[in-house]
Amino acid sequence: MIPNIDELIQNDLIHRSVYTDPKIFDLEMEYIFNKCWVYVGHVAEIPEPGDYKTTFIGRNPVILSRLSDGEITLLINRCRHRGPIVCQHEYGNSKHFRCPYHSWTYDNSGKLVGVPMPQGYGSTFDRDRLGLAKVARVAQYQGFVFGCMTEDGPSLEEYLGGITRFLDAYAAVSASGKIELFEGVQKCGYNGNWKYQLENGVDPYHVGALHLSAVTPEAMKIYRQGVGCVIAMDGHGVTDHTDWGPMPADAGLSGGFNLVIFPNLIVLRSQIRTVRPIAVDRTEIYTNVVRLSGVPEEVNIKRMRDQELEFGAAGTFFTDDLEIFERTQEGLQSGAVEWLVFARGLDREEVKGGYMTGAMSDETQHRGMYQNWKRHMMAAASSLMAAE
Amino acid sequence: MSISRSQVEDFLYMEARLLDSQMFEQWMDLFSDDAVYWVPAGRDDIDPSRHVSIIHDDKESMAKRVKRLRSGFAFAQDPASRVHRLISNVRILSEDQASGALEVTCMMLLVELARKRQTVHTAFCEFSFDTRKDPWSIRRKKVNLLRNGEVLESTPFLI
Numbered sequence: 434m435i436p437n438i439d440e441l442i443q444n445d446l447i448h449r450s451v452y453t454d455p456k457i458f459d460l461e462m463e464y465i466f467n468k469c470w471v472y473v474g475h476v477a478e479i480p481e482p483g484d485y486k487t488t489f490i491g492r493n494p495v496i497l498s499r500l501s502d503g504e505i506t507l508l509i510n511r512c513r514h515r516g517p518i519v520c521q522h523e524y525g526n527s528k529h530f531r532c533p534y535h536s537w538t539y540d541n542s543g544k545l546v547g548v549p550m551p552q553g554y555g556s557t558f559d560r561d562r563l564g565l566a567k568v569a570r571v572a573q574y575q576g577f578v579f580g581c582m583t584e585d586g587p588s589l590e591e592y593l594g595g596i597t598r599f600l601d602a603y604a605a606v607s608a609s610g611k612i613e614l615f616e617g618v619q620k621c622g623y624n625g626n627w628k629y630q631l632e633n634g635v636d637p638y639h640v641g642a643l644h645l646s647a648v649t650p651e652a653m654k655i656y657r658q659g660v661g662c663v664i665a666m667d668g669h670g671v672t673d674h675t676d677w678g679p680m681p682a683d684a685g686l687s688g689g690f691n692l693v694i695f696p697n698l699i700v701l702r703s704q705i706r707t708v709r710p711i712a713v714d715r716t717e718i719y720t721n722v723v724r725l726s727g728v729p730e731e732v733n734i735k736r737m738r739d740q741e742l743e744f745g746a747a748g749t750f751f752t753d754d755l756e757i758f759e760r761t762q763e764g765l766q767s768g769a770v771e772w773l774v775f776a777r778g779l780d781r782e783e784v785k786g787g788y789m790t791g792a793m794s795d796e797t798q799h800r801g802m803y804q805n806w807k808r809h810m811m812a813a814a815s816s817l818m819a820a821e
Numbered sequence: 822m823s824i825s826r827s828q829v830e831d832f833l834y835m836e837a838r839l840l841d842s843q844m845f846e847q848w849m850d851l852f853s854d855d856a857v858y859w860v861p862a863g864r865d866d867i868d869p870s871r872h873v874s875i876i877h878d879d880k881e882s883m884a885k886r887v888k889r890l891r892s893g894f895a896f897a898q899d900p901a902s903r904v905h906r907l908i909s910n911v912r913i914l915s916e917d918q919a920s921g922a923l924e925v926t927c928m929m930l931l932v933e934l935a936r937k938r939q940t941v942h943t944a945f946c947e948f949s950f951d952t953r954k955d956p957w958s959i960r961r962k963k964v965n966l967l968r969n970g971e972v973l974e975s976t977p978f979l980i
């Protein structure tokens with residue numbers, strides 16, 4: 434049965450099945466993760482020729498590589514012979530990927546360059562057509578690399594829309610204008626839907642409540658006063674605290690902005706978080722920590738130490754976020770109550786600078802993201818209807 | 822007289838017991854003022870000034886963690902995890918009687934029960950002690966989790 438997508442997202446209400454129905458999750462993989470621009474990594478993760486990173490676009494395992502000419506390529510990590518992934522490491526440097534099963538060998542641009550005992554294949558065997566599949570489109574903005582599984586649709590810059598201005602400002606905090614990263618990744622998982630993390634990445638309303646045990650009294654005061662605003666920006670979510678102060682070099686809770694770039698990238702403070710949906714009730718978060726150029730080393734170290742104290746699997750903030758995501762998944766199992774309420778700010782939000790904008794504790798940005806979700810999922814509904 | 826392995830074991834069992842019994846303040850008192858409490862991420866041999874860790878605390882950060890756990894608002898520890906730590910394979914690597922420096926390694930098996938879910942961690946632990954005073958103080962505790970490169974569940978208790 435096709436879930437009735439149209440009815441699941443009301444303007445201020447979201448149906449619980451959006452978070453609990455495995456059929457919805459399957460449709461999301463196909464109609465969101467296989468259609469949108471999906472974040473796969475930052476160029477700072479693969480600085481040298483031959484460097485690669487493996488990751489996922491929805492359910493597609495992919496390899497992001499830097500070729501010898503410096504170009505970036507994004508390949509499907511799946512042997513064209515009988516299907517295993519050809520690269521099992523998270524990061525590395527190699528000009529070739531060899532599938533160990535029967536030793537088909539590909540170069541890092543995907544070309545099939547080696548097949549043992551090729552005479553066993555007939556004359557129709559065309560190795561040019563059996564290279565690793567390429568992700569249809571790959572593009573980058575401020576070094577953030579995105580892949581798109583479809584040829585058509587908006588360009589990356591069109592897709593990001595107003596968010597590009599914020600990414601420019603984020604990169605500009607570094608004196609070189611370029612984002613640099615500390616080595617390593619913090620990885621956490623929770624038994625809950627991936628969209629809780631998207632909502633939570635731009636949710637100032639919760640900071641003074643859920644994070645009562647961790648937030649400083651000064652920051653708490655600002656959150657309670659509600660300085661700044663939330664913006665529904667081209668299907669993505671923004672909390673803009675620049676009224677309070679610019680993006681601070683020490684990455685403290687004192688201004689700047691949070692970005693949730695639909696469907697899987699969160700940029701806030703010193704963190705680049707990648708959201709990886711595993712199942713309707715399972716999600717993984719991979720976090721890279723940004724280092725700045727042109728600041729004293731102590732400032733960079735403090736950015737990293739604060740991030741470790743507050744976020745990551747043992748973080749004083751993040752453990753409570755992870756906890757609430759799991760409790761939400763548990764609560765939404767109940768069919769006795771159908772709807773979640775996303776109504777904050779409905780009667781005070783207004784269009785500013787071309788975007789629907791709410792007060793700092795409002796849910797305008799969430800409503801915008803779910804309208805975007807709905808647009809993509811409606812396409813699923815209509816093509817399924819046509820197929821039936 | 823040099824320090825025996827059973828003296829070291831007694832100390833490590835006591836440290837584990839303080840954590841298992843949630844006696845966090847007494848646990849923190851075991852650490853010197855310049856102590857480092859470190860749980861690397863990714864692998865054991867990272868440089869913590871270049872590579873992100875799971876935990877890399879000085880005493881001030883440790884105090885923040887403990888204060889949070891005591892605040893009444895640490896929702897991820899309501900109810901608190903129940904934890905059993907088993908310590909074994911204790912080895913004395915070196916002892917310098919003049920400076921009181923003692924280097925020890927051990928294995929830890931940590932079983933956490935929280936929200937009906939039992940999570941098992943194992944770790945290779947490294948300790949640096951200052952043994953000049955009684956009780957000794959911990960100058961460095963490094964917990965190399967077997968799964969430090971994997972996706973971890975929320976870990977709101979002290980490791």
Ligand code: FES
Pocket residue numbers: 512513514515516517532533534535536537
């Ligand atoms: S399956 Fe990869 S070479 Fe045969």
Ligand SMILES: [Fe+2]
Pocket residue numbers: 633639640643644750754
């Ligand atoms: Fe949070």
